Each structure stands twice: as structure tokens, then as C-alpha cells.
Amino acid sequence: MIAQLENLKLAKWWEPTKNNKILCxxxxxxxxxxEGQTGxxxxxxxxxxxxxxxxxxxxxxxxxxxxxxxPLNHFYPGxxxxxxxxxxxxxGCKFCQNWSISKARxxxxxxxxxxxxxxxxxxxxxxxxxxxxxxxxxVIFAEYVIDISKIxxxxxxxxxxxxxxxxxxxxxxxxxxxIDAANVDLKAFTETFYYKLTFSHLEPVLDTLKWLxxxxxxxxxxxxxxxxxENDSSDEIxxxxxxxxxxxxxxxxxxxxxxxxxxxxxxxxxxxxxxxxMARDIALKAGIKYCYxxxxxxxxxxxxxxxxxxxxxxxxxxxxxxxxxxxxxxCRYCNYKIEGRF
Numbered sequence: 001m002i003a004q005l006e007n008l009k010l011a012k013w014w015e016p017t018k019n020n021k022i023l024c025x026x027x028x029x030x031x032x033x034x035e036g037q038t039g040x041x042x043x044x045x046x047x048x049x050x051x052x053x054x055x056x057x058x059x060x061x062x063x064x065x066x067x068x069x070x071p072l073n074h075f076y077p078g079x080x081x082x083x084x085x086x087x088x089x090x091x092g093c094k095f096c097q098n099w100s101i102s103k104a105r106x107x108x109x110x111x112x113x114x115x116x117x118x119x120x121x122x123x124x125x126x127x128x129x130x131x132x133x134x135x136x137x138x139v140i141f142a143e144y145v146i147d148i149s150k151i152x153x154x155x156x157x158x159x160x161x162x163x164x165x166x167x168x169x170x171x172x173x174x175x176x177x178x179i180d181a182a183n184v185d186l187k188a189f190t191e192t193f194y195y196k197l198t199f200s201h202l203e204p205v206l207d208t209l210k211w212l213x214x215x216x217x218x219x220x221x222x223x224x225x226x227x228x229x230e231n232d233s234s235d236e237i238x239x240x241x242x243x244x245x246x247x248x249x250x251x252x253x254x255x256x257x258x259x260x261x262x263x264x265x266x267x268x269x270x271x272x273x274x275x276x277x278m279a280r281d282i283a284l285k286a287g288i289k290y291c292y293x294x295x296x297x298x299x300x301x302x303x304x305x306x307x308x309x310x311x312x313x314x315x316x317x318x319x320x321x322x323x324x325x326x327x328x329x330x331c332r333y334c335n336y337k338i339e340g341r342f
Contacts, residue, residue, distance in 0.1 A: 009056035009143050011044055013171045022046045026171050027090045027139055028204040041140040042088035055086040055141045058111040062122065066319040070132055070162050071255050071294055073304060074340025075181045075219055077314055078321045081160065082123045085135030086144075087111065091164050092199035093187070095227060095265040116147040123157050130180075134162035142167075142175045149178035165208035166200055172208065181341065182220040183255075184209060188231035189240035197230065206243070213248045219341050221253040223294070226271050226279060228259070237279045241286040250289050251339040256280055257294035273298060289339070308336035 013026040022033045024044055031039035033046040043055030062084045067076055070083075089096070114122075123131050131152055138145050138161050149159040161182040167175065176182075186205060187198055194202040212220050222244070226232040244252060256279040258271035276293040280301055283291040293301030297318065304314035311333045315323035325332045329342040 008052040011051040011053040014051040022051050027166050041090045053143045056144045059084040060111050068319040070183050074253050080128045081130040081132045082128045083132040083134050086141045089136045090140050094197050097262045116151050119148050120151045130158040132160040137163050139167045153178045165205040186222050186224050189236050193231050223255040225257050225259050232275050237282050241283045250287050253290040255292045255294050258296050306331040309334040
């Protein structure tokens with residue numbers, strides 16, 4: 001056991017309880033974990049009365065993606081990003097489209113070994129300017145995120161969290177310390193949806209979004225996967241857009257993406273493109289400056305327009321940029337400053 005423990009990462013954010021268990025305080029799930037057991041996420045384990053991050057240094061594989069696939073449309077568009085995740089997740093989304101990874105335990109997943117230095121070296125080897133923590137939720141391998149993002153910052157490489165935003169208020173301060181950007185899944189705008197379909201709660205996610213906007217300099221964008229008859233009503237979309245405007249402002253890019261049947265929701269139909277266009281229209285009319293559609297072929301819905309003169313500035317076809325009309329982050333036609341990192 002001692003030899004094994006030498007190769008494991010002692011976790012942060014936990015405390016012993018009176019019944020000889022461990023309380024994990026990394027996310028609002030606050031799992032109470034008995035000896036030998038893991039939390040809901042599968043990769044934080046009680047071994048000998050201490051909590052270990054058993055997913056540390058054990059990614060399930062790497063890929064090089066366009067940054068637009070995260071999706072991030074206002075964070076160095078047209079660049080590539082090194083993407084990876086681990087096994088496990090701290091949410092239980094019935095519609096998960098990465099369920100083969102997020103619902104897997106390390107002992108049932110083909111993981112590889114990679115130190116934080118290895119990950120950064122891989123990004124440098126392939127000359128990609130950014131690293132994405134994605135596929136499953138990076139909150140659960142937060143220690144790994146911190147160590148990688150710190151080294152990446154020193155090497156001039158950006159780091160990106162692709163996350164549901166379900167993280168404890170204290171833990172997030174350290175987790176995001178060296179993070180440059182995030183895409184946060186705002187999965188719906190009702191507590192009923194969050195409770196029944198993700199086994200989590202809405203309010204902590206809203207709190208994370210407000211914290212990112214008002215207390216950090218992390219660039220972030222929001223994604224909502226629209227699922228037929230679950231979170232795609234015009235009333236709910238309008239309420240969500242109004243909340244974003246009132247709490248985050250009009251400059252946070254919003255992505256509406258199409259659902260396809262997967263995991264435990266295979267009986268649902270795909271999201272019609274018309275639903276995405278309806279949602280985008282509601283957002284734009286409400287006053288959100290940048291709204292996009294995803295998982296469908298929709299050049300208009302994937303194009304960045306100048307909020308001032310309405311000209312096309314970044315024309316996208318899926319994840320390919322066809323036209324780029326920004327100069328130093330400004331509209332080349334009217335000199336309007338476009339929010340983002342360019």
C-alpha cells in the first residue's frame with residue numbers, strides 16, 4: 001500500500017468526519033466517502049483515511065482540435081488546442097454525449113500516464129498555443145488542472161476549462177488561478193431539469209458564472225444544449241437570456257447546440273435546426289451581442305457579426321473559418337472593439 005500511495009496524488013479540499021469517513025469539499029455534491037470508496041466522480045478515493053486524486057496524471061487520451069470545437073468563438077479563433085480528459089464526472093447527465101469517458105472508472109478505461117510536464121511538452125511539440133481540460137468535467141481532476149495550468153502559464157501556453165461550473169466557492173479560487181478561458185455548460189434554466197436530468201443543482205452554476213464575470217479575468221463563453229421538450233421552450237430561453245443580461249452583461253458569447261440521442265436519452269429526437277434558430281433569435285432580440293448555433297450546419301448562426309455596423313467579421317462553416325475581418329480585435333469596417341481574446 002505504501003508503494004502505491006507514493007505514486008498517488010494527495011487530494012486537496014477534504015476533511016475527516018466523525019464516523020471515520022471523508023467529506024470531499026471540491027464540488028457542491030460534498031460526498032461523504034468511506035474507506036476504499038470513491039466519490040460520485042469515481043476518481044477521488046479514500047485510502048487509509050486520506051483522500052487521493054487517483055485520476056491525477058492519468059488522462060484517457062489526447063486530441064488536437066480547433067478552438068471552435070470547445071466551443072470558443074472569441075478566444076484566439078482559428079487556432080488549435082490540445083484536448084484531454086480523464087475518467088469520471090461529478091454530474092450524472094442522462095443525456096451525456098461523452099458518457100463512455102465520463103461514466104467510466106479508471107479500471108474500466110484505457111488511461112495513459114502523463115505528468116503535468118508531459119502535457120505541456122506535448123502542446124509545445126505540436127506547436128499548439130492552448131490546452132483544454134475537457135471531455136469529462138475537469139473540476140474532478142482539479143489538482144492536475146492546477147499543476148498543468150501553472151506550468152503552461154510559465155511557458156506562455158493558454159489553458160481552457162470546458163466545464164459544467166459545478167464547483168465549491170473556495171476551491172474554484174485555486175482551480176482557476178492560472179486558467180485563461182472557459183466554456184461553461186448552462187444546461188438549462190430550471191432546478192427541475194438540473195435535479196432530474198443531471199443529479200445536480202442550478203444555483204451553484206449560476207454562482208460560478210457570476211464569479212467568473214465579476215471576480216476573475218478569465219474569458220468565458222456559455223453553451224446550452226437544447227433538448228426537445230426538456231429545456232427548449234421559448235419562455236425558458238427568454239428567462240435565461242434575461243438572467244445573463246442582468247447578471248453577466250451583453251458581451252458573454254452564448255452558444256445553443258443541438259442534442260442527439262445518447263446514453264440514457266436515446267428515445268428523444270434530435271434538436272431541429274429551427275429550434276436553434278429560434279433560440280438565437282430570442283437571445284439577439286433580448287440584447288445579447290454574440291449568439292451562435294452548434295452541432296448543425298448553419299453558417300449564419302456560426303458567424304460573428306459586428307454589433308455596431310452588423311457586418312460579417314468571422315465567417316465560420318462548422319469549425320472552419322472562411323473569412324476573418326478583425327484588425328487588432330476591432331471591426332475593420334467601423335473600428336468597433338469586439339469582446340474576446342484575439
